[in-house]
Amino acid sequence: MAILVTGGAGFIGSHAVKHFIERGEEVVVVDNLSTGHRAAVHQQATFYEADVADSARIETILRNHSVTAVVHFAAFSLVGESVVLPYRYYRNNTCGTLGLLEAMDAAGVKQIVFSSTAATYGIPDEMPIRETTPQRPINPYGHSKLFVERILRDKVLSDAEFGFVALRYFNVAGAAADGSLGEDHDPETHLIPIALQPAIEKRHCVTIFGSDYETDDGTCIRDYIHVEDLCDAHRLALGAIRPGDARFYNLGIGRGFSVKEVIDAATRVTGQNVPIELGERRPGDPPVLVAAADAAREELGWQPQMTDLDEIIGSAWRWYQQHPDGYADAATRSADNG
Numbered sequence: 001m002a003i004l005v006t007g008g009a010g011f012i013g014s015h016a017v018k019h020f021i022e023r024g025e026e027v028v029v030v031d032n033l034s035t036g037h038r039a040a041v042h043q044q045a046t047f048y049e050a051d052v053a054d055s056a057r058i059e060t061i062l063r064n065h066s067v068t069a070v071v072h073f074a075a076f077s078l079v080g081e082s083v084v085l086p087y088r089y090y091r092n093n094t095c096g097t098l099g100l101l102e103a104m105d106a107a108g109v110k111q112i113v114f115s116s117t118a119a120t121y122g123i124p125d126e127m128p129i130r131e132t133t134p135q136r137p138i139n140p141y142g143h144s145k146l147f148v149e150r151i152l153r154d155k156v157l158s159d160a161e162f163g164f165v166a167l168r169y170f171n172v173a174g175a176a177a178d179g180s181l182g183e184d185h186d187p188e189t190h191l192i193p194i195a196l197q198p199a200i201e202k203r204h205c206v207t208i209f210g211s212d213y214e215t216d217d218g219t220c221i222r223d224y225i226h227v228e229d230l231c232d233a234h235r236l237a238l239g240a241i242r243p244g245d246a247r248f249y250n251l252g253i254g255r256g257f258s259v260k261e262v263i264d265a266a267t268r269v270t271g272q273n274v275p276i277e278l279g280e281r282r283p284g285d286p287p288v289l290v291a292a293a294d295a296a297r298e299e300l301g302w303q304p305q306m307t308d309l310d311e312i313i314g315s316a317w318r319w320y321q322q323h324p325d326g327y328a329d330a331a332t333r334s335a336d337n338g
């Protein structure tokens with residue numbers, strides 16, 4: 001009996017694999033390493049370099065390991081790239097997931113936790129955003145994920161034994177408390193790692209895209225959730241799935257921080273000034289995105305532990321101090337060690 005984690009070499013997936021293994025689960029990882037890192041995969045996980053779209057291979061993996069549930073992180077997630085290369089996103093995120101679901105069907109695996117996103121809401125009608133807030137994505141990335149939510153709903157209607165939980169993440173941040181894992185994206189588009197990069201001389205300054213929004217300090221506000229709290233929600237979601245379930249939960253801490261607040265926190269945490277430049281607003285950036293995450297708390301019993309911005313950024317900072325070149329240096333170290 002094992003859990004299959006797709007995208008387990010990526011930022012969030014690698015933390016989830018560690019989380020499950022430390023709680024006694026047998027974990028199998030499928031990742032094509034398109035954006036992930038082999039060195040990020042926990043040594044006790046069984047790793048397959050494979051694409052989720054390869055249904056035949058995935059079916060064999062599911063059968064060979066008697067997999068009972070899938071946690072599906074594998075996807076592309078650069079919003080701007082999705083606008084330029086929409087087919088790439090629909091192919092990988094939507095069609096790729098179909099390949100995975102067909103393999104699950106063939107192997108009789110009936111449970112999945114799916115990584116969805118706040119990007120499915122687009123520019124929301126209400127704040128904070130509830131699970132019932134209308135979903136109107138404004139880019140192909142958001143649509144590619146919303147289509148998967150639709151496919152999963154339809155599957156439940158056609159198969160009484162199937163059940164799923166779709167978790168709509170807000171801004172995921174931080175790193176493993178023991179400093180073993182962290183965020184290593186290329187290009188990096190997430191604000192917290194970007195705000196830390198000047199302190200490790202990987203960036204000259206941080207561009208603030210828009211400082212004239214109708215917020216207290218004029219910059220955009222986002223809801224940051226620590227990656228380990230996110231993993232805990234996945235564990236709880238997996239335990240909660242029952243046949244016929246079609247559940248959707250927002251995952252955020254329910255409180256927003258502005259771009260300037262994040263930069264101020266990065267200055268406090270690193271003890272170094274973060275140089276900034278003011279840029280234009282980016283099209284499609286809503287001024288405020290904050291989750292109403294009561295449903296996950298009430299129905300899954302989820303309780304995020306890291307709600308202090310300095311603590312969240314502090315955990316990321318520990319990772320960057322130890323791994324200024326990300327997993328590149330981890331790979332070099334393990335090669336050096338034979």
Ligand SMILES: NC(=O)c1ccc[n+]([C@@H]2O[C@H](COP(=O)([O-])OP(=O)(O)OC[C@H]3O[C@@H](n4cnc5c(N)ncnc54)[C@H](O)[C@@H]3O)[C@@H](O)[C@H]2O)c1
Nearest residue numbers: 007009010011012031032033034035036051052074075172
């Ligand atoms: N990071 C965030 O703030 C955030 C917010 C909302 C939703 N999400 C979602 O969470 C998931 C994980 O995000 P992340 O930040 O860890 O991204 P990531 O790029 O670090 O990880 C994705 C992993 O999936 C793998 N992958 C991609 N396509 C694949 C395929 N076809 N077959 C096999 N492996 C494949 C990549 O190699 C990578 O290891 C994604 O589905 C993303 O859309 C992330």
